Amino acid sequence: DTGVSQNPRHKITKRGQNVTFRCDPISEHNRLYWYRQTLGQGPEFLTYFQNEAQLEKSRLLSDRFSAERPKGSFSTLEIQRTEQGDSAMYLCASSLASFTTGLNTEAFFGQGTRLTVV
Amino acid sequence: QQPVQSPQAVILREGEDAVINCSSSKALYSVHWYRQKHGEAPVFLMILLKGGEQKGHDKISASFNEKKQQSSLYLTASQLSYSGTYFCGTAAYSGAGSYQLTFGKGTKLSVIP
DSSP: OOOOEEEOSEEEEOTTOOEEEEEEOOTTOOEEEEEEEOTTSOOEEEEEEETTEEEEEOTTOOTTEEEEOTTSSOEEEEEOSOOGGGOEEEEEEEEOOOTTTTTOSOOEEOOOEEEEEO | OOOEEEOSEEEEETTOOEEEEEEOSSOEEEEEEEEEOTTSOOEEEEEEETTTOOEEETTEEEEEETTTTEEEEEEOSOOGGGOEEEEEEEEEEEETTEEEEEEOOOEEEEEEO
8 A cells, every 4th residue: 555645636727617636545544534735824624534424524614615435435525616715735634543542543644636726 | 723833933953953832722632743845745743642641753752731732842953854844733522523633834844054
């Protein structure tokens, strides 16, 4: 396993178009996170999954954003009707969490997908 | 709620020491420290659990004061390779059986010869 994989690495799209990103986590990891990062800022939480269940979604997240993890493996993040303000790096991270370890295990990040909306 | 990091930026000469602080207004489950170099993904450094645990990683160590909801990252005898942006991530209960890992805005560390 080579780690968390994200595709595509770069995406340029016109305002108003829909885009979809994919994240393949480390195979045995049951928890998957999506973050958004803009220049000079820390990763901003978007949503996370425990297996196939989406446990939380940021209140700041517009209804134009949706994420899925249908079989508890890879995940997709879709942005509908993109806006220039959506331009950012979208990071995916995964970790192995259990009842006993909870969040006490490291999250591994992918290289991210850089979205530019023109 | 996002943890607060300080300082926002620091410049060190090789061999000097630095401390980066992270504080939260929420009761924390654990604190995670990451380093990110320009154009790369954040890389995990260490996790600190409740109980004031102090951990070390080469010449980088950290502490966690559970009562104060604060963590500090200590970099001793800094090396050029330490340059990057350091993020603390705080894990806290966000309700309905959900725990969220939230990151601060980061501290940019520059080590110069």
